[in-house]
Amino acid sequence: MTKDTSSEKPKKLREEDIASPKGMRDILDKEYYAYQGFFEKAAEIASYYGFRPIETPILEREAVFTSSLGVGTDIRDKEMYTLKTKGGDHLVMRPEGTAGVMRAYLENGMQALPQPVMLYNYGPYFRHENPQRGRLRELRQFGLEILGTSKSIADATIIRAMTLILDEAGFKNLSVEINSIGDKECRSGFIRELTSYYKKQIDALCPNCKDRIRTNPLRLLDCKDARCQEIKIKAPTPIDSLCNDCRHHFKEVIEYLEEMGIPYHINKNLVRGIDYYTRTVFEIIEIDTAPPVEGAEVSTPLSLGGGGRYDLLAKSLGSKKDVPAVGGAIGVDRVIMSPSHKPINPRILKKPKVYFIQLGNEAKLKSFGIIEVLRKAHVPIAQSLSKDGLGQQLAIAERSGAPFTIIFGQKEALDNTIIARNMETRSQETVKLADLPDFVKHLKDELR
Ligand SMILES: [Zn+2]
Ligand SMILES: [Zn+2]
Known part of the structure; x- marks a missing residue:
C-alpha cells in the first residue's frame, strides 16, 4: 500500500473506496462450506417434512414491502435498500423473505394447488441497520412457510422443523419464546386499551415510544429503553385480550409443543413488530447464553430464528381472498458465528484421495x-x-x-x-x- 497521494492525482483509489460495503462480507473456504453444509441439512429436514423449494428474486417492487410490513416498523421505515431503476421502477433489496414468498404464491396461482403449500427458501436479505453483535447488513436466512391453512398444527410444524434444524447444527439448549397477538377480531380492542394506557403516561416515555403510540402501538411492548420498563410491566398484554378463537388456537399450539417436548416460555411482551403478523409469534433462543432474568432492562438474547402467523399478509398484497399462513426463518449468520455451532460438511466437500x-x-x-x-x-x-x-x-x-x-x-x-x-x-x-x-x-x- 502506498501513502496518501491525494496531492498528486485526485482520482487515485484508496483502499476504502473498493472495500466491501459496511456490514457485508466475503464468505470463504471453511466458512463457505459451513454455510453450505447448514443449508443442505436444513433443506433435507424440510424435505422430510414435506416442504418444497422456492427461490424468489432478491429485488422486489417496493410496494411488496411498503404495503405489508406496516408504517412505523424499523424494517420498513429505516432499513430498506431502495433503488430507482433507469426505467423508473422503484425496487427494494428484499429485507425479509415472507412477503416475497406470499407474492410468489399469489402470482403463480398456488391457491389452485392442494392446500396448504409448504415451501422452504434460502438466501441473502438486506437491512440498512447498524452492524453490531450478530447483525449484518447482508444477512442469510433459511425460511419455511406454510400457506393456505389456519390450522394450529401448521404453526407447530414450523417451530418443530426449525428447532430440529438448529439441533442438528449443534444447538442443544433451545427455548421457544412464544406469544399470541390476536387477530383482526380481538386486536383492535386491545390496541385501543393499550394506547389509552400509554397516553396517560406519555410524559414518562422514551421519544420512540411517544411516536409508537401513534404509528405502531404494538411495538410499545418490546421497547428496550430503561424509561419505559416500569410502564411496560403493568401494560395490558395481547394475550389477555384474545377472543375465543385466538385463545383456542394458541392453546392448541402450546399443546403441540408440550407433546413434542419442545421447551417454551410464554413471553407476553413478544410482538415482532411487523404489521402482517397475527396470532402466533415466536422466537427461538439458546437458553445457556441467555438465562431468564426477571425484571427490567433485560438485555434480550439474540434469537437464532423467529416467525409467526401472517393471516393478513395476502390481503395487504391485493389478494381478494384471505390466505391464512404461518412461517419462520433461521438467521444463518448467527448460527454459523455462534460458539455452539457444529459445522456440517456439505456433500460437495471431498477429501482428495x-x-x-x-x-x-x-x-x-x-x-x-x-x-x-x-x-x-x-x-x-x-x-x-x-x-x-x-x-x-x-x-x-x-x-x-x-x-x-x-x-x-x-x-x-x-x-x-x-x-x-x-x-x-x-x-x-x-x-x-x-x-x-x-x-x-x-x-x-x-x-x-
Ligand atoms: Zn420506549
Ligand atoms: Zn382473536
Whole structure:
C-alpha cells in the first residue's frame, strides 16, 4: 500500500473506496462450506417434512414491502435498500423473505394447488441497520412457510422443523419464546386499551415510544429503553385480550409443543413488530447464553430464528381472498458465528484421495485426460498447477494427506504410463494409461 497521494492525482483509489460495503462480507473456504453444509441439512429436514423449494428474486417492487410490513416498523421505515431503476421502477433489496414468498404464491396461482403449500427458501436479505453483535447488513436466512391453512398444527410444524434444524447444527439448549397477538377480531380492542394506557403516561416515555403510540402501538411492548420498563410491566398484554378463537388456537399450539417436548416460555411482551403478523409469534433462543432474568432492562438474547402467523399478509398484497399462513426463518449468520455451532460438511466437500503431479509440458498437455478418468470414477484429486520440481511436489503431496500420488512426468508422458505411489507404504508401480480405468477401480476398492 502506498501513502496518501491525494496531492498528486485526485482520482487515485484508496483502499476504502473498493472495500466491501459496511456490514457485508466475503464468505470463504471453511466458512463457505459451513454455510453450505447448514443449508443442505436444513433443506433435507424440510424435505422430510414435506416442504418444497422456492427461490424468489432478491429485488422486489417496493410496494411488496411498503404495503405489508406496516408504517412505523424499523424494517420498513429505516432499513430498506431502495433503488430507482433507469426505467423508473422503484425496487427494494428484499429485507425479509415472507412477503416475497406470499407474492410468489399469489402470482403463480398456488391457491389452485392442494392446500396448504409448504415451501422452504434460502438466501441473502438486506437491512440498512447498524452492524453490531450478530447483525449484518447482508444477512442469510433459511425460511419455511406454510400457506393456505389456519390450522394450529401448521404453526407447530414450523417451530418443530426449525428447532430440529438448529439441533442438528449443534444447538442443544433451545427455548421457544412464544406469544399470541390476536387477530383482526380481538386486536383492535386491545390496541385501543393499550394506547389509552400509554397516553396517560406519555410524559414518562422514551421519544420512540411517544411516536409508537401513534404509528405502531404494538411495538410499545418490546421497547428496550430503561424509561419505559416500569410502564411496560403493568401494560395490558395481547394475550389477555384474545377472543375465543385466538385463545383456542394458541392453546392448541402450546399443546403441540408440550407433546413434542419442545421447551417454551410464554413471553407476553413478544410482538415482532411487523404489521402482517397475527396470532402466533415466536422466537427461538439458546437458553445457556441467555438465562431468564426477571425484571427490567433485560438485555434480550439474540434469537437464532423467529416467525409467526401472517393471516393478513395476502390481503395487504391485493389478494381478494384471505390466505391464512404461518412461517419462520433461521438467521444463518448467527448460527454459523455462534460458539455452539457444529459445522456440517456439505456433500460437495471431498477429501482428495489422489495427489496428482504433472511435470513438464508434454505431461501437462495429457494431464486433463487422466483427471477425467479419475473424476468419472469419483476419485477427487488435489494438484499444484504451477510447481515443476518433483521434490517440491512430493512434499506438498505428503502434506495434503492424500493416500495416493500419481506422478506423470516427461518420461511417463512419452511412454503413456503413470506412476502410482502409495503414500503410506511408499511402494510405487507403473501403470499403462490404457489400463488406468481398471487401476482406478482397484484403487477405489483399496481406499474404501
Ligand atoms: Zn420506549
Ligand atoms: Zn382473536
